[in-house]
Structure formats: C-alpha cells, structure tokens
Amino acid sequence: MAHAQIAFFARLAKENTQPNRLLAGQRTLMSRTMHDIRYDAVHDEFVVNNPFAYAVLVFRGGANGEEAPIRTIQGPKTMLGGSSRLELDPVNNEILVPEGGRVLVFDRTATGDVAPKRILNNTGQGGGIAVDPVHDLLILGSGGTNQRPGAIQMFTRTASGDTPPLRVIRGPRSGIVRALQMQVHPPSGFIAVTQPGESGTFDPGGTYVGFWHITDNGDVPPRYKLAGPKSTLIKPRGVALIPQHKDVLVADMSLNSVLVYYFPEIF
Amino acid sequence: MPRRFRGISGNRVLLLAWIAAAVALLSFSGQISRKDWQLASRDAARRPIGSPQLVAIEPLPALPSMDGEMCQWMPASTTTTLAALLQEAPVHRSADWDTQPPGNADRAPTRIIRDTYPTYSAVALNLQTNEVFLQDENLFGIKVFDRLDNTPPTAAFTEPKRAIAGGGVTKLEFNCGIYVDPRNGDIYSITNDTIDTMTVFPWNASGEIKPQRELYTPHGTFGISVDEDAQEIYLTVQHDNAVVVYPKTASGDDKPIRELTGDRTQLEDPHGVAVDYKNQLMFVSNHGHGINEAGGHGKFEPASITVYPLRAAGDTAPLRIIEGPRTRLNWPAALWVDQERGEFYVANDGDDSVLVFKITDNGDVAPARMIRGPKTHVVNPTGVFLDSKNDELWVSNMGNHSATVFARTADGDVAPKRVIRSAPAGKKALAIGNPGAVAYDSRRDEIMVPN
Numbered sequence: 001m002a003h004a005q006i007a008f009f010a011r012l013a014k015e016n017t018q019p020n021r022l023l024a025g026q027r028t029l030m031s032r033t034m035h036d037i038r039y040d041a042v043h044d045e046f047v048v049n050n051p052f053a054y055a056v057l058v059f060r061g062g063a064n065g066e067e068a069p070i071r072t073i074q075g076p077k078t079m080l081g082g083s084s085r086l087e088l089d090p091v092n093n094e095i096l097v098p099e100g101g102r103v104l105v106f107d108r109t110a111t112g113d114v115a116p117k118r119i120l121n122n123t124g125q126g127g128g129i130a131v132d133p134v135h136d137l138l139i140l141g142s143g144g145t146n147q148r149p150g151a152i153q154m155f156t157r158t159a160s161g162d163t164p165p166l167r168v169i170r171g172p173r174s175g176i177v178r179a180l181q182m183q184v185h186p187p188s189g190f191i192a193v194t195q196p197g198e199s200g201t202f203d204p205g206g207t208y209v210g211f212w213h214i215t216d217n218g219d220v221p222p223r224y225k226l227a228g229p230k231s232t233l234i235k236p237r238g239v240a241l242i243p244q245h246k247d248v249l250v251a252d253m254s255l256n257s258v259l260v261y262y263f264p265e266i267f
Numbered sequence: 268m269p270r271r272f273r274g275i276s277g278n279r280v281l282l283l284a285w286i287a288a289a290v291a292l293l294s295f296s297g298q299i300s301r302k303d304w305q306l307a308s309r310d311a312a313r314r315p316i317g318s319p320q321l322v323a324i325e326p327l328p329a330l331p332s333m334d335g336e337m338c339q340w341m342p343a344s345t346t347t348t349l350a351a352l353l354q355e356a357p358v359h360r361s362a363d364w365d366t367q368p369p370g371n372a373d374r375a376p377t378r379i380i381r382d383t384y385p386t387y388s389a390v391a392l393n394l395q396t397n398e399v400f401l402q403d404e405n406l407f408g409i410k411v412f413d414r415l416d417n418t419p420p421t422a423a424f425t426e427p428k429r430a431i432a433g434g435g436v437t438k439l440e441f442n443c444g445i446y447v448d449p450r451n452g453d454i455y456s457i458t459n460d461t462i463d464t465m466t467v468f469p470w471n472a473s474g475e476i477k478p479q480r481e482l483y484t485p486h487g488t489f490g491i492s493v494d495e496d497a498q499e500i501y502l503t504v505q506h507d508n509a510v511v512v513y514p515k516t517a518s519g520d521d522k523p524i525r526e527l528t529g530d531r532t533q534l535e536d537p538h539g540v541a542v543d544y545k546n547q548l549m550f551v552s553n554h555g556h557g558i559n560e561a562g563g564h565g566k567f568e569p570a571s572i573t574v575y576p577l578r579a580a581g582d583t584a585p586l587r588i589i590e591g592p593r594t595r596l597n598w599p600a601a602l603w604v605d606q607e608r609g610e611f612y613v614a615n616d617g618d619d620s621v622l623v624f625k626i627t628d629n630g631d632v633a634p635a636r637m638i639r640g641p642k643t644h645v646v647n648p649t650g651v652f653l654d655s656k657n658d659e660l661w662v663s664n665m666g667n668h669s670a671t672v673f674a675r676t677a678d679g680d681v682a683p684k685r686v687i688r689s690a691p692a693g694k695k696a697l698a699i700g701n702p703g704a705v706a707y708d709s710r711r712d713e714i715m716v717p718n
Contacts, residue, residue, distance in 0.1 A: 006715060181703070239705065
C-alpha cells in the first residue's frame with residue numbers, strides 16, 4: 001500500500017463516507033502493514049505496531065493529524081522484531097506481541113528500550129492474538145500454508161516459558177490455514193477469527209471469519225462461519241466486535257473495505 | 268332543592284356523593300401524600316392545549332435477565348428485510364458440534380465502508396501514443412487516459428479510454444509502481460504487498476489480460492526505475508531495506524544481479540528509486556524506519572534521500588544524504604531525476620507537496636522549489652513522472668483520486684495546467700489500503716482502520 005494511515009470513521013459510516021479524522025505523516029512514526037490495532041477504552045489509548053522499525057506505538061485515543069505517539073517500545077532489550085500483530089489487555093495492564101514463535105509481554109505503560117516482563121515460547125508464528133481477561137486465557141493464531149496449515153492455541157493468560165497450550169484447534173475440519181486478527185467476547189465465550197487463506201494469491205478460496213468457543217478443542221469446525229456469496233468477503237484479515245450493537249466488523253484486504261455485519265448469535 | 272343542585276338528576280347526585288366519599292377516604296387513610304394529592308389535582312385540572320403534555324411517569328418493571336431468547340433489535344439502517352429474514356435458513360445452534368456442520372452464517376453486510384472511486388498511487392506516460400497510465404491501488408488495475416485529458420471542474424470524473432483490470436489474471440493488486448518503456452511502450456507494474464510479482468504488459472493492453480511476462484520479486488517492492496543504457500531494472504524492497512537490480516528482460520524466478528543492502532547503506536524503509544545514468548547516480552527515498560542489522564533491533568531516523576553510485580552493491584554507504592528539518596521530507600515516496608536540469612523531484616506524501624532538489628544537494632538543505640498549497644490540488648502524492656518532451660511534471664495523488672499536471676519548473680502554490688480526476692471535485696479519497704485489521708473506539712463510537 002503506497003500510503004500509510006489510520007482512518008477513523010463514524011460507526012454508521014458507509015460508502016464514500018469521509019473519515020472523522022486521519023492519523024498520518026512522519027511524526028506519527030507509523031508505517032504501513034499495521035496488521036493489528038487495539039483500543040483501550042479504560043485509558044483512552046490505542047496501540048499499533050511498526051514492523052519496519054521493530055516498534056510498538058501507543059497513541060492517545062483522540063490522536064489526529066500528524067501527531068506523535070505518547071509512548072514507543074523499541075530497542076535491543078525489547079526483543080521486538082518485525083511483528084505486525086499485538087493485543088492490549090487493559091484489565092491486567094499488559095501489551096502482548098507475538099514475535100517469531102514467542103509471545104513478548106510488556107507492561108501497558110512500558111516505554112523505550114525495556115525487556116519483556118514475561119515470554120511464552122513455542123507459540124507458532126504469523127498469526128493473531130487475543131486475551132480473555134475473564135476466563136484468564138491467551139489465545140493465539142498461527143500462519144501457515146495449505147500444506148502446513150496453522151492453528152488456534154489457547155494458553156493460560158499468564159503462561160510463560162515452555163508451558164504447553166490448554167487446547168489447540170487444528171485440522172481439516174477446522175478449515176484453518178492462517179488464523180489472523182482475532183477478538184474474544186468473554187461474556188459469551190466466542191472467539192472471532194479471520195481466516196484469509198494462503199498468502200500470495202489473489203483469491204485463495206475457502207476464506208471466512210470463524211467463531212469458535214473458548215472451550216473448543218481439536219479438529220472442530222467453527223460454530224458459526226461468516227462466508228459465502230451474501231457476505232461478499234474475499235480475504236478477511238481484520239475483525240472486531242461491537243457488543244452493544246451486536247455488530248461484527250470485518251476488514252477485507254482485497255475489497256479495501258470494512259464490512260459491518262449484524263451478528264446477534266455470538267453476543 | 269338548593270339552587271346549586273338545580274338541573275342535576277338524583278342518580279348524578281348519588282354518583283357525586285360516592286366519589287366525594289371515596290376521595291375523603293383516600294385523603295384521610297394516609298395512603299396518599301399531600302404532595303401526590305396536589306400533583307393529582309393539578310393533573311386533573313389539565314386542559315387540552317393542542318400539544319403533548321406530561322401526564323405521569325411510571326417506572327417500567329425490572330427486565331428479566333438476558334437469556335438470549337428475546338427478540339433482537341434490528342438497526343434501522345439494515346438492508347435485511349423481515350421477509351428476507353424469514354426466508355433464511357436458521358443458523359446452527361446445536362451443541363453437538365462434532366456431528367453437525369458449522370453454522371451457516373452467510374449474510375449480507377448491513378454497511379460497507381469503502382471508496383468506490385479509483386485511487387492513484389503512480390503515474391507514467393507513453394509519449395509515442397500520448398497516453399497516461401495511472402496505477403489504481405483502490406479498485407486495482409491500470410487506468411489509461413489521453414495525455415491532454417482535462418476534467419472540467421463541473422464534471423464528476425473523466426472516463427478512462429481503456430483499463431487493464433485488476434485481479435488474479437493480471438496479477439494487479441496493490442500495484443504501486445509503474446514504468447512505461449520509452450522504446451516499445453511495454454508497461455511494467457510492481458506490487459507492494461501481496462502478489463510479489465512484477466508484471467509486463469504490451470503497450471495496448473486492455474481488460475483482463477494475462478501479462479506477457481512475470482518476474483517473481485522479493486516481498487514488499489515499492490519503487491521502480493530503469494537504466495535504459497544498461498537495460499537494468501531497479502526496485503526498492505521495503506521489507507528488506509534493499510534495492511535489487513535485475514536485467515530488464517528478467518522473468519520467472521530470475522535472481523537479482525545486484526543487491527544493495529546492509530547497515531552502511533542507511534536504507535530505512537526505502538520507497539522511491541530513480542536512476543541518473545548521465546551522472547551515474549542512484550537516488551532512494553527513505554521513510555526512516557530502520558533496522559540495526561548487527562544488533563537486530565529497530566530505530567527511528569528522519570526521512571531521507573540517500574544517493575549512491577549507480578552500480579552500488581552490497582553494504583555500500585551513500586555518497587550523500589539529504590536529511591533534516593529544512594528538507595521538509597515527510598514520507599517521501601516516488602522520485603524522478605531530471606537529467607537535463609540536474610534536479611530531481613520527490614513526491615512528498617506526508618506534506619502534500621512535491622519537492623525539487625539539485626542532484627548535488629547534501630545534508631539539511633531546503634528544496635530548490637516546492638509545489639505545495641490549496642491551489643495545487645496535490646494531496647498525498649506518491650507518484651511523479653517528468654515529461655521532458657512537453658516540459659510537464661505529472662503527479663499522482665493518493666488523497667483525491669487525481670493526477671495533476673504542472674509546468675516543469677512550477678513553484679509554490681500554483682494551479683495545475685490540467686487535472687485528470689476520477690471522482691467528483693473535492694471528494695477526498697478514503698485511502699483504505701490492504702486493511703489487515705480493524706478496531707472499535709467505544710468512547711468516540713468510531714471504527715479504526717489502519718493500512
């Protein structure tokens with residue numbers, strides 16, 4: 001993508017609706033390939049990666065124009081690499097970054113060149129991440145190919161070292177090739193996961209947004225599968241939930257669009 | 268009969284007496300407070316006034332706990348009708364997930380946030396056919412216009428004379444760099460993020476056409492420039508902080524013949540590249556997102572233009588670096604060298620400007636000229652092309668669905684000579700590009716979309 005930015009749209013925005021505000025420019029320290037973004041309603045901040053500078057950027061919630069981040073995490077102690085995904089846990093005050101087969105956990109307020117407070121190994125790589133603070137779970141996706149598909153793994157939230165997962169969803173019935181951005185809805189226990197198929201092809205087929213339960217395990221299909229001709233989805237890669245409106249937001253990279261689905265079943 | 272009861276029947280007297288007794292009983296029973304009684308009297312005295320009046324407030328009974336069985340509220344903006352809902356198959360709700368297929372949850376979106384107009388990331392011209400090629404990174408594909416097309420201010424847009432479609436056949440997706448061979452008109456296109464393929468089309472390509480040649484490139488190419496003397500193609504690679512050089516005729520899995528990369532190069536998220544084969548120089552624009560390869564960690568540096576010997580390879584330090592606050596560099600994107608004038612142009616995305624530097628500039632130096640301001644209609648420029656035959660500078664603007672044409676030596680807040688616009692005037696581009704994530708800001712009721 002030739003131009004990097006974060007656009008902020010009214011919830012009811014539709015075709016050609018102008019964004020309420022745009023964040024872009026040199027001072028933002030942003031790059032393209034921000035494959036995750038998390039808003040912290042408790043502290044009114046949001047967080048994104050800069051995978052080209054091995055950094056995590058934290059902005060104030062109302063950031064606008066060419067505004068600098070209020071905190072950055074970057075440097076040799078951080079062990080950050082080119083990860084483009086992350087999660088923010090405002091309940092336990094942590095930022096979690098999947099990085100090269102590990103998960104690096106930082107204090108939410110960490111800034112500068114700081115070491116992670118906790119590291120979880122052997123997590124797979126190239127996938128999304130979500131925390132369920134109610135059920136104390138860390139949920140991780142992994143990337144893969146049609147020949148070596150990825151998976152969804154669930155760990156105890158505070159797992160570290162070589163702690164094995166509690167549950168793993170993987171296999172042909174799951175339909176997972178790559179499990180990318182994900183979000184959990186703790187009251188219902190549903191996990192929304194994007195599955196955009198193998199990378200590098202224009203229309204990989206078999207793509208969907210899947211909804212599993214936090215108790216699911218093994219080679220199980222999603223309990224609900226958002227895909228098909230009505231959905232118009234091609235390569236869904238981003239997902240977010242709006243519980244109060246029972247909406248599921250899906251970012252589709254091939255459509256250059258965000259699609260809003262009314263989806264009461266999972267709330 | 269007392270006068271005041273004149274004309275009232277006996278039954279009515281009994282009714283009034285009964286009401287009076289009831290009121291007295293309630294009044295002295297202690298069940299109604301004096302305040303309530305006064306309010307009731309005031310309400311009873313209310314008369315029609317032709318508009319609604321507040322009569323009473325009665326709290327609703329407490330709702331039972333939500334069990335998921337109650338009817339769901341459907342937003343008024345939904346496109347799903349009640350009839351359509353009734354015709355849809357019920358969603359799967361069985362708890363026996365091991366034996367049942369996954370729930371069919373296919374449904375139409377209630378809303379789609381998207382830009383329905385082309386958004387132009389790069390521009391190139393065929394001066395033999397007088398055609399302009401614009402890379403459309405929103406709807407994908409390449410739109411072709413006449414060089415002298417000029418969208419009138421009142422027109423909604425200018426229709427392209429033809430287009431090369433985006434998609435799986437053409438392999439045009441997030442196509443961000445373009446080059447048109449000045450000799451035979453071949454169209455070279457590179458992709459920024461997903462397909463990792465340079466495609467080559469014939470000069471008159473149109474529609475959903477298979478490329479006549481493909482070269483599988485590293486992931487994350489952005490800029491393209493060609494040394495026609497040496498018949499070599501230069502590509503920047505964002506993800507590797509590199510410039511890779513191929514023979515112009517490379518195809519398939521051919522490997523680069525040279526690669527410039529390493530800590531000493533100071534390549535930091537490189538974007539544009541321009542070769543100056545007259546002076547044997549290579550110019551690269553950098554966003555400043557760097558990696559310390561030796562230390563394995565990231566760093567933020569100012570945006571820069573790094574200048575190398577044309578045939579630099581390996582971990583070669585730049586000859587000069589243009590960098591600093593006086594340069595105004597802000598997410599510099601495509602570059603173009605004007606060999607005749609000894610200048611080069613910078614599409615300065617983050618500053619809504621086109622900067623012009625001398626090819627000998629070095630350090631924290633102000634641009635020699637700058638096209639910037641509301642009259643220019645330059646918004647988030649990422650592509651530049653110099654038409655030295657007609658003394659015109661072309662700019663593709665990601666921010667407003669347009670390409671703008673200026674005099675070669677334009678300076679300041681000047682109106683373009685012509686504009687090719689593909690959306691109504693004043694309509695800014697949403698510029699959503701390859702959205703890999705989304706979030707919801709519950710405080711501001713906003714949807715957050717990063718590129």
